[in-house]
Amino acid sequence: MGVEVGYTFPKKTFTVEPHRVEEFVIALGVEPYSGWTPTKGNAVPPGFFMYVITYGADEVHSKLNFDLLRTVYGGTDSEYFAPVNVGDVLSVAPVISSLKVKETKNGKLTFAELTCEYINADGIIAVREKSTTVERGN
Amino acid sequence: MADKDSSTPTLSSPEITRLRLAYMAVAMRDPNLVHMEDDYAKKSGLPQVIAHGTFAVAYVGFALSQAVGMDRVRRVKVELTAPVFPQDIISVVYTDLQTSGDLTSARISARNQSGILVARGESTWVTNPSH
Numbered sequence: 001m002g003v004e005v006g007y008t009f010p011k012k013t014f015t016v017e018p019h020r021v022e023e024f025v026i027a028l029g030v031e032p033y034s035g036w037t038p039t040k041g042n043a044v045p046p047g048f049f050m051y052v053i054t055y056g057a058d059e060v061h062s063k064l065n066f067d068l069l070r071t072v073y074g075g076t077d078s079e080y081f082a083p084v085n086v087g088d089v090l091s092v093a094p095v096i097s098s099l100k101v102k103e104t105k106n107g108k109l110t111f112a113e114l115t116c117e118y119i120n121a122d123g124i125i126a127v128r129e130k131s132t133t134v135e136r137g138n
Numbered sequence: 139m140a141d142k143d144s145s146t147p148t149l150s151s152p153e154i155t156r157l158r159l160a161y162m163a164v165a166m167r168d169p170n171l172v173h174m175e176d177d178y179a180k181k182s183g184l185p186q187v188i189a190h191g192t193f194a195v196a197y198v199g200f201a202l203s204q205a206v207g208m209d210r211v212r213r214v215k216v217e218l219t220a221p222v223f224p225q226d227i228i229s230v231v232y233t234d235l236q237t238s239g240d241l242t243s244a245r246i247s248a249r250n251q252s253g254i255l256v257a258r259g260e261s262t263w264v265t266n267p268s269h
Binding site: 080 | 149151152158159161162164165166167168169170171172178181182183188190191192193195196197198199200202203204207208209211212213214215216217218221257259
């Protein structure tokens, strides 16, 4: 696979730009909460913190050596420890926290879990998000 | 703001159109063509393009944030169980609410218009301090 559990990607900063959150909400077509507007200081809605959005898909999938044609998003486990608002600047260094292979009647499935801890300006973990990405076959 | 604890979080999504998939691809900067091109999706064994997993994940989260406010959301755990396709409508239901101390938790299910389970999970939020 070319990568081991514990591998940590280089740290990056991510600014929660208003237009990025607005695009996300427009795609969904639902207000995340009453009074929502994509303006600085408003709470970032759930589901936004996912490594493809905040870190970039190419670098992660390349390291995992996952074929996009056979790769799907398996789920998330998001924990919220401190408020994160539109306009905040966060740092994140994703970690490959789990790699599992399962043999099924339809072939092999490889589950990769990526843990992202989003550190706010006070140095506190504001959000911990674990994404599971699944590759079929091979 | 919506009711704080007496109601169970629910949400019914709008129809997930191909235009919504295009918006999501841009919002996520997602390069995976399985969400955009039918021919590409068929090469991966799918009948057509599929929606990004973030649709089901976000609808599950939005059901909760609409009901209690984002400031009280503590955990949203979602496992995707079936693909979501264009024209699908997702319905989210929270069940088995249990309160322990300051926190309330529940099971989550999300189904498409045919009743197929597309996501399941669990969630935790801060119990309404006024209750």
